[in-house]
Amino acid sequence: MLLAVAFIVSFFFAMNIGASGAAAAMGVAYGSGAIKQKYVALLLCGLGVFLGSLGGGEVVKTIGSGIIPSSILTIKIVIIILTAAAISLFAANVMGIPLSTSEITVGSVVGVGIAYQALYVSKLLFIVSIWVVVPVIAFTFTLIIGKWFLKLKRKYPQVERGMWQKSFMTLLIITGFFEAFSAGMNNVANAVGPLVGAGLISVTNGTIFGGLFVALGAILLGRRVLETNGKKITHFSPFEGCAISGTGAILVILSSIFGLPVPLTQITTSAIIGIGTAKTGFYIWQKRIVIQLLKVWFVSPIFSLVISYSLVKLLLDSDLYTVIAIFSVCLATIGVISLKKTISEEKRSLHENGGGI
Numbered sequence: 001m002l003l004a005v006a007f008i009v010s011f012f013f014a015m016n017i018g019a020s021g022a023a024a025a026m027g028v029a030y031g032s033g034a035i036k037q038k039y040v041a042l043l044l045c046g047l048g049v050f051l052g053s054l055g056g057g058e059v060v061k062t063i064g065s066g067i068i069p070s071s072i073l074t075i076k077i078v079i080i081i082l083t084a085a086a087i088s089l090f091a092a093n094v095m096g097i098p099l100s101t102s103e104i105t106v107g108s109v110v111g112v113g114i115a116y117q118a119l120y121v122s123k124l125l126f127i128v129s130i131w132v133v134v135p136v137i138a139f140t141f142t143l144i145i146g147k148w149f150l151k152l153k154r155k156y157p158q159v160e161r162g163m164w165q166k167s168f169m170t171l172l173i174i175t176g177f178f179e180a181f182s183a184g185m186n187n188v189a190n191a192v193g194p195l196v197g198a199g200l201i202s203v204t205n206g207t208i209f210g211g212l213f214v215a216l217g218a219i220l221l222g223r224r225v226l227e228t229n230g231k232k233i234t235h236f237s238p239f240e241g242c243a244i245s246g247t248g249a250i251l252v253i254l255s256s257i258f259g260l261p262v263p264l265t266q267i268t269t270s271a272i273i274g275i276g277t278a279k280t281g282f283y284i285w286q287k288r289i290v291i292q293l294l295k296v297w298f299v300s301p302i303f304s305l306v307i308s309y310s311l312v313k314l315l316l317d318s319d320l321y322t323v324i325a326i327f328s329v330c331l332a333t334i335g336v337i338s339l340k341k342t343i344s345e346e347k348r349s350l351h352e353n354g355g356g357i
Contacts, residue, residue, distance in 0.1 A: 018217025063193025
């Protein structure tokens with residue numbers, strides 16, 4: 001029974017990965033108009049994800065045994081890790097936010113490692129440092145490319161017309177597919193890595209079945225994230241879209257070869273913001289959608305960590321007091337944030353209308 005639950009949760013999580021990370025891979029091609037229909041973009045994404053998942057074995061090994069010892073990965077622990085990650089990702093998908101599945105999965109694994117005091121800290125710190133460095137590289141590279149292209153357009157306006165335009169459109173679809181391939185290569189491990197680490201499925205079968213469900217999730221559930229990445233952050237030309245998708249794909253595939261789970265959605269979105277900054281300056285950072293994305297990225301791994309740690313303490317250790325303490329801290333944090341918001345609104349009201357209590 002528990003074995004069946006572990007696989008059900010894993011494949012449910014895989015579908016949500018497809019909706020969040022994988023669908024964002026084709027957001028650039030869709031947003032720039034290279035692909036007009038959403039369903040076409042999602043079908044291409046699903047195919048690219050599945051093919052890429054077949055080469056994701058190294059990342060599967062990292063998730064399964066590179067952060068915590070595989071010896072503590074029982075069926076119950078696997079269910080807890082995947083449940084915590086799936087809850088976090090599902091909440092983000094409901095909001096239409098492209099969330100990093102690598103971050104929430106690693107956060108869930110770390111939560112279990114903390115509960116059992118069994119964590120490969122040096123490997124974890126290296127992975128987290130990569131999470132910071134790679135999006136910065138993506139942002140910087142596309143910012144430079146975007147500024148260069150603006151100068152090129154001023155000198156040669158025809159570069160965005162006629163045959164040039166059609167060529168860039170075709171290239172954009174290819175790079176979008178290439179990015180979806182990289183998503184499969186890196187993100188499928190998040191759903192099946194714990195199963196492989198516990199010895200419940202082989203690396204080969206895990207990548208095949210995981211890839212199928214991630215592809216299915218991208219096709220059936222990826223519409224809102226596709227819209228967020230493609231339309232709500234900034235508008236871009238086909239050439240700029242090629243720079244975004246190509247940058248994301250190259251960085252993610254290189255990371256996958258070395259077995260590093262990296263935040264594909266952060267890389268892609270950072271590249272999009274880099275292009276937007278090149279065009280409009282840092283005004284784009286004032287957009288609410290960008291601020292919302294940054295907040296979710298910061299909170300999501302901590303959120304999944306707390307959930308997995310609490311589930312271990314509650315369900316396996318029967319340590320209700322620790323769970324109550326964690327819940328109390330969360331309530332206190334929410335209360336402080338709410339109080340701060342109320343005070344800010346009251347000050348604004350006094351400033352605008354005068355008077356007092």
